[in-house]
Amino acid sequence: MISRSDAGNGSSLSAEQQLRVLLQSLPDYAFITFDLGNRITSWSAGAERILGWTEAEVRGQSGDTLFTPEDQARGAARAEQETALREGRAEDERWHLRKDGSRLWGSGVMTLLRDAGGRHLGFAKVLRDLTERRKTEEALRATEERLQRVLETDAVSVLFFEKNGTLIDANHVFLRTSGYTRAQIERRELSWRSLTPPEWRSFSEEQKKKLSATGRIGPYEKEYFQADGSRRWMVFAGRDLGDGTIAEFAIDINDRKRAEAELRDSEQRFRLLVENVREYALFQADPDGNITSWNPGAERLFGYPQNEMLGQHISRLLTPEDRDSGVLEREITRVIEGGREQDARWMVRKDGTRFWAQWITEPLDDGSGHVRGVVKVLRDETERLETEQALRASISEKETLLREVHHRVKNNLQVIVSLLSLQADQITDSAALQMFLDTQSRVRSIARIHETLYSSKDLAEIEFAQYTRVLVQDLFAFYDVPTERIARELHADDMVLNITQAIPLGLILNELVVNSLKHAFPDGRRGTVRVSLRYVNELVGPDQPLDEAPGELCVEDDGVGLPPDFDVERVESMGMYLVRILTRQLRGSLVWTSGETTRFCLRFPLSLEQSQVDL
Amino acid sequence: MSKGIRILIVEDEEIILADVERQLRKHGYAIAGTASSGADAVREASSRDPDLILMDVRLQGTMSGVEAAREIRRISRAPILFVSAHANTLAAQLPELAGHNGVLVKPFSPTQLCEAIESMLS
Numbered sequence: 001m002i003s004r005s006d007a008g009n010g011s012s013l014s015a016e017q018q019l020r021v022l023l024q025s026l027p028d029y030a031f032i033t034f035d036l037g038n039r040i041t042s043w044s045a046g047a048e049r050i051l052g053w054t055e056a057e058v059r060g061q062s063g064d065t066l067f068t069p070e071d072q073a074r075g076a077a078r079a080e081q082e083t084a085l086r087e088g089r090a091e092d093e094r095w096h097l098r099k100d101g102s103r104l105w106g107s108g109v110m111t112l113l114r115d116a117g118g119r120h121l122g123f124a125k126v127l128r129d130l131t132e133r134r135k136t137e138e139a140l141r142a143t144e145e146r147l148q149r150v151l152e153t154d155a156v157s158v159l160f161f162e163k164n165g166t167l168i169d170a171n172h173v174f175l176r177t178s179g180y181t182r183a184q185i186e187r188r189e190l191s192w193r194s195l196t197p198p199e200w201r202s203f204s205e206e207q208k209k210k211l212s213a214t215g216r217i218g219p220y221e222k223e224y225f226q227a228d229g230s231r232r233w234m235v236f237a238g239r240d241l242g243d244g245t246i247a248e249f250a251i252d253i254n255d256r257k258r259a260e261a262e263l264r265d266s267e268q269r270f271r272l273l274v275e276n277v278r279e280y281a282l283f284q285a286d287p288d289g290n291i292t293s294w295n296p297g298a299e300r301l302f303g304y305p306q307n308e309m310l311g312q313h314i315s316r317l318l319t320p321e322d323r324d325s326g327v328l329e330r331e332i333t334r335v336i337e338g339g340r341e342q343d344a345r346w347m348v349r350k351d352g353t354r355f356w357a358q359w360i361t362e363p364l365d366d367g368s369g370h371v372r373g374v375v376k377v378l379r380d381e382t383e384r385l386e387t388e389q390a391l392r393a394s395i396s397e398k399e400t401l402l403r404e405v406h407h408r409v410k411n412n413l414q415v416i417v418s419l420l421s422l423q424a425d426q427i428t429d430s431a432a433l434q435m436f437l438d439t440q441s442r443v444r445s446i447a448r449i450h451e452t453l454y455s456s457k458d459l460a461e462i463e464f465a466q467y468t469r470v471l472v473q474d475l476f477a478f479y480d481v482p483t484e485r486i487a488r489e490l491h492a493d494d495m496v497l498n499i500t501q502a503i504p505l506g507l508i509l510n511e512l513v514v515n516s517l518k519h520a521f522p523d524g525r526r527g528t529v530r531v532s533l534r535y536v537n538e539l540v541g542p543d544q545p546l547d548e549a550p551g552e553l554c555v556e557d558d559g560v561g562l563p564p565d566f567d568v569e570r571v572e573s574m575g576m577y578l579v580r581i582l583t584r585q586l587r588g589s590l591v592w593t594s595g596e597t598t599r600f601c602l603r604f605p606l607s608l609e610q611s612q613v614d615l
Numbered sequence: 616m617s618k619g620i621r622i623l624i625v626e627d628e629e630i631i632l633a634d635v636e637r638q639l640r641k642h643g644y645a646i647a648g649t650a651s652s653g654a655d656a657v658r659e660a661s662s663r664d665p666d667l668i669l670m671d672v673r674l675q676g677t678m679s680g681v682e683a684a685r686e687i688r689r690i691s692r693a694p695i696l697f698v699s700a701h702a703n704t705l706a707a708q709l710p711e712l713a714g715h716n717g718v719l720v721k722p723f724s725p726t727q728l729c730e731a732i733e734s735m736l737s
Contacts, residue, residue: 422633444722
């Protein structure tokens with residue numbers, strides 16, 4: 001045990017005094033002694049500097065004071081002394097407490113003190129403050145851990161080579177991507193050379209020279225062999241670590257390279273397609289209308305070689321009248337803002353001749369949504385236009401001819417009416433004269449059909465409501481019926497019929513109205529003739545359009561009525577005979593009622609299919 | 616019973632012309648003359664000075680009834696009653712034609728013909 005009373009004994013220092021002076025003169029070390037009861041018995045200047053307490057403050061205090069609460073709870077001080085008792089010394093590194101409560105990392109050796117007889121006197125502890133070193137180590141460890149985490153990212157392969165090119169380490173990303181195993185690396189089977197395809201070796205050699213010269217390499221892109229012999233693209237960058245090894249970082253760019261290759265193939269195919277399409281002119285223009293591409297089809301169609309058109313304004317292809325109107329400039333603006341458009345107009349070849357061009361214009365996208373112009377696909381449709389025009393002219397000519405035919409048929413029927421009229425002038429028998437008049441009326445009803453067709457739009461369909469209106473009016477005039485005596489009422493749905501239906505139906509209408517005019521109102525009797533034309537909607541299913549319903553033509557009068565024994569099937573008059581046979585021709589059905597009013601109703605199908613409808 | 620009214624009939628179809636002529640005579644009208652072409656109509660209108668001209672629109676030759684009427688208007692103020700199956704088409708052309716003009720729609724009955732003539736002359 002070191003005792004203060006031993007210091008300064010005599011002029012020369014004793015060995016103990018010398019030791020004490022020595023211990024006091026080492027400020028970086030704390031020298032502390034304890035009795036066997038763990039009480040502090042001495043405290044060096046170094047201890048005061050490192051731990052903060054003066055000797056007076058700690059002498060007699062428990063050695064636990066210097067330990068952290070956690071170590072105190074564990075009985076660390078006692079355990080340390082027991083080790084020293086058992087083994088003569090105990091050595092460790094741990095956190096200790098300073099007077100101000102802060103902690104220091106101390107490396108200490110606890111030694112058992114014995115007297116000459118070997119009796120235990122206490123303990124001596126030499127403690128060194130290694131807090132700064134500890135912090136440096138922790139910082140280094142943190143840095144290493146960060147670096148390790150970086151190396152373990154899923155995206156970056158890390159490879160370590162010896163300078164001779166042998167691969168000596170790689171992270172899991174490289175192993176997973178390439179298919180090589182760690183065992184192969186450990187067996188030193190892999191090298192820069194074995195990983196590099198033959199055609200890339202000279203390039204790799206250049207990179208190695210660059211590495212020797214600058215200590216750095218890359219970034220550069222190249223293919224390397226994977227474990228299964230296939231190739232994979234990566235971008236590499238690395239540096240000489242200065243310890244005989246080279247680190248390379250690599251990122252997989254295989255997908256990007258494949259997409260680029262596919263795009264190149266696609267562009268190549270497209271270019272071949274564009275260059276080989278000769279029936280169509282394909283060319284591009286920038287947003288200002290300047291031509292930026294011009295395919296062989298355009299050369300053939302317009303007569304301008306590519307070198308004459310690149311950079312030229314698109315309006316050069318237009319006729320002077322269109323060029324001044326700015327029509328293509330407006331089209332380009334619309335296409336860029338709103339997408340695809342199509343148009344057709346005359347264009348001009350290099351030799352000044354014109355052709356009828358039909359085209360589609362599409363916006364040209366640079367892939368990132370930015371429109372960098374338009375592409376125009378154009379075809380010479382002059383021949384088709386001329387064919388269409390010839391066809392239209394031919395149709396128009398035939399329409400005129402057909403119209404003329406209807407007019408002449410009507411005129412001829414008019415001539416027949418006049419012939420009958422002239423002939424009738426020589427007839428004295430009233431019954432025969434009536435027959436002539438009735439026949440005139442019938443012929444006029446047919447003439448009216450042709451006249452209506454002559455005026456119709458398509459020369460094939462007759463607006464039968466209008467026809468009915470005119471014919472009834474004609475009949476009243478022809479038979480000199482004063483409307484103040486016999487009124488007429490007409491209700492007609494719009495109904496379109498073809499000539500096959502219209503002629504028999506017109507004749508039936510003629511007969512039924514004439515029948516009323518001639519027989520229903522004898523002796524100046526007054527009354528009304530009602531004519532109706534309608535669709536029989538009640539015969540149509542709920543899902544059928546109304547115009548698929550059968551038609552119904554009714555003629556009704558409030559005259560004297562029919563004879564009690566009237567039967568349309570038996571009556572022998574020419575008029576009713578015509579009604580019977582024409583009803584059959586129309587595949588219709590006729591019903592009549594007689595009482596206060598006499599009513600004839602004919603139902604007829606409006607198309608052949610409808611002839612199956614139960615009328 | 617003569618009404619003393621002289622009518623020029625312009626009709627290119629002789630049978631129809633004969634029938635109309637007969638009907639007019641039957642109803643007391645006198646026939647000032649007949650013509651089957653526009654040129655004949657202009658000449659007859661000039662030489663016969665009718666009280667009314669009954670004019671078909673379609674005629675022989677290159678001149679239509681309306682074109683003939685346009686020429687007649689230079690020399691005659693007689694009312695012209697056009698006869699046409701297509702009243703609407705004709706009606707559109709009449710306003711540009713000077714003088715007193717009317718339209719009778721074909722086919723017509725003798726009564727309708729007489730009423731139209733009387734209406735024009737009243």
